[in-house]
Amino acid sequence: xxxxxxxxxxxxxxxxxxxxxxxxxxxxxxxxxxxxxxxxxxxxxxxxxxxxxxxxxxxxxxxxxxxxxxxxxxxxxxxxxxxxxxxxxxxxxxxxxxxxxxxxxxxxxxxxxxxxxxxxxxxxxxxxxxxxxxxxxxxxxxxxxxxxxxxxxxxxxxxxxxxxxxxxxxxxxxxxxxxxxx
Amino acid sequence: xxxxxxxxxxxxxxxxxxxxxxxxxxxxxxxxxxxxxxxxxxxxxxxxxxxxxxxxxxxxxxxxxxxxxxxxxxxxxxxxxxxxxxxxxxxxxxxxxxxxxxxxxxxxxxxxxxxxxxxxxxxxxxxxxxxxxxxxxxxxxxxxxxxxxxxxxxxxxxxxxxxxxxxxxxxxxxxxxxxxxxxxxxxxxxxxxxxxxxxxxxxxxxxxxxxxxxxxxxxxxxxxxxxxxxxxxxxxxxxxxxxxxxxxxxxxxxxxxxxxxxxxxxxxxxxxxxxxxxxxxxxxxxxxxxxxxxxxxxxxxxxxxxxxxxxxxxxxxxxxxxxxxxxxxx
Numbered sequence: 125x126x127x128x129x130x131x132x133x134x135x136x137x138x139x140x141x142x143x144x145x146x147x148x149x150x151x152x153x154x155x156x157x158x159x160x161x162x163x164x165x166x167x168x169x170x171x172x173x174x175x176x177x178x179x180x181x182x183x184x185x186x187x188x189x190x191x192x193x194x195x196x197x198x199x200x201x202x203x204x205x206x207x208x209x210x211x212x213x214x215x216x217x218x219x220x221x222x223x224x225x226x227x228x229x230x231x232x233x234x235x236x237x238x239x240x241x242x243x244x245x246x247x248x249x250x251x252x253x254x255x256x257x258x259x260x261x262x263x264x265x266x267x268x269x270x271x272x273x274x275x276x277x278x279x280x281x282x283x284x285x286x287x288x289x290x291x292x293x294x295x296x297x298x299x300x301x302x303x304x305x306x
Numbered sequence: 307x308x309x310x311x312x313x314x315x316x317x318x319x320x321x322x323x324x325x326x327x328x329x330x331x332x333x334x335x336x337x338x339x340x341x342x343x344x345x346x347x348x349x350x351x352x353x354x355x356x357x358x359x360x361x362x363x364x365x366x367x368x369x370x371x372x373x374x375x376x377x378x379x380x381x382x383x384x385x386x387x388x389x390x391x392x393x394x395x396x397x398x399x400x401x402x403x404x405x406x407x408x409x410x411x412x413x414x415x416x417x418x419x420x421x422x423x424x425x426x427x428x429x430x431x432x433x434x435x436x437x438x439x440x441x442x443x444x445x446x447x448x449x450x451x452x453x454x455x456x457x458x459x460x461x462x463x464x465x466x467x468x469x470x471x472x473x474x475x476x477x478x479x480x481x482x483x484x485x486x487x488x489x490x491x492x493x494x495x496x497x498x499x500x501x502x503x504x505x506x507x508x509x510x511x512x513x514x515x516x517x518x519x520x521x522x523x524x525x526x527x528x529x530x531x532x533x534x535x536x537x538x539x540x541x542x543x544x545x546x547x548x549x550x551x552x553x554x555x556x557x558x559x560x561x562x563x564x565x566x567x568x569x570x571x572x573x574x575x576x577x578x579x580x581x582x583x584x585x586x587x588x589x590x591x592x593x594x595x596x597x598x599x600x601x602x603x604x605x606x607x608x609x610x611x612x613x614x615x616x617x618x619x620x621x622x623x624x625x626x627x628x629x630x631x632x633x634x635x636x
Contacts, residue, residue: 161388166386280624303633
């Protein structure tokens with residue numbers, strides 16, 4: 125029995141974040157879990173490493189870590205009239221996902237009247253990648269946002285599927301805790 | 307891997323800059339805070355609010371035991387994994403009688419299965435335990451007909467009594483005769499060991515619950531009054547045979563714990579300092595020992611198995627996958 129009251133409280137607010145956009149490109153189950161405030165294991169070694177890397181890299185970038193609703197900008201720099209926001213990642217392995225996350229930030233900034241460009245930064249690879257929100261990128265982004273919204277509204281999480289990302293995912297113990305022989 | 311800190315000696319536990327220090331008679335001992343998962347306090351320890359604030363920020367639980375080794379309580383810092391969705395789901399499974407009974411029965415079934423496995427293990431090593439094994443099987447087969455939680459707890463108690471009869475046959479040590487279960491106070495050595503081990507398990511499970519989105523106050527088999535932690539008691543039932551009882555069998559049969567490791571007082575028997583240290587060491591070793599997990603496809607510690615058990619419960623509450631308790635595989 126699922127009462128109507130419980131049901132209405134359980135309905136998720138329509139809050140899309142940069143992280144959800146990132147996950148949508150990798151694992152839909154992760155989007156659902158994250159959207160239901162079921163964050164992964166915070167003591168996961170890779171998460172800790174990512175936090176450490178974000179804190180220790182680019183010590184000379186002055187304005188760092190800006191929190192806005194639904195986004196956490198690792199780096200915000202002003203070069204004359206240009207505003208550059210940067211996202212730090214430990215590797216370029218999921219570059220398409222990271223690009224989408226960045227496009228989301230640029231899109232949200234544009235909505236609030238700030239025209240910025242993006243830069244993906246991979247400090248361990250000594251690499252940077254410029255991201256611009258043009259018309260075709262915007263169309264891609266809107267499709268992803270629609271997908272995130274659809275996943276969030278499902279009553280159950282999409283079933284666990286083994287993909288290569290599972291190996292490094294902080295949800296792996298949550299998803300694979302069951303004994304497969306049961 | 308973070309460690310658990312057991313404070314057996316007395317002194318003052320303080321925050322000094324960003325680290326933890328125990329100021330005792332033998333001088334200061336420093337413990338890097340990043341390496342600590344939780345703290346168990348057995349000794350007479352003074353502390354202040356500054357320390358509690360520090361531990362809150364570091365998300366470290368502080369478990370207290372009195373000088374007899376009884377669990378006193380836990381400093382449980384404000385929740386840091388919060389999901390309104392999960393709390394409502396957990397509560398829903400408590401309030402719906404059928405769902406609550408179903409989950410309570412799963413805990414008991416899991417517990418009985420593991421009791422059976424322990425008995426079977428020693429039977430395979432030549433101990434005369436056929437009758438007890440049979441009786442556990444019968445107890446387990448009756449669980450499906452039980453319609454309320456009180457009867458379920460009763461059935462669990464009966465099965466456990468049958469199981470306790472195995473202790474004397476497994477150990478064959480007159481100093482450690484079981485006789486019958488006695489709690490407050492434990493009237494003999496083996497009861498003292500069981501009580502002490504169970505307290506350690508309850509706090510270990512509680513510490514893991516803190517690192518999930520579950521609410522420790524909503525238990526299913528053990529009654530909830532929303533003031534005490536009860537979910538940890540439920541989950542502990544499943545692990546007692548695998549963790550507590552096995553530690554006891556090892557310590558006693560290898561004579562690592564001796565009759566002289568106990569003090570007698572007020573009609574009861576309690577582990578003394580030395581006995582407690584030996585037990586804690588063996589306990590810690592047991593939690594850190596590993597086995598192969600078929601879902602994760604790698605070795606995990608028993609400590610981790612407790613966390614995985616909680617994840618399985620979360621999935622049960624989400625109606626994603628019905629909870630199947632941890633099973634000993636020997």
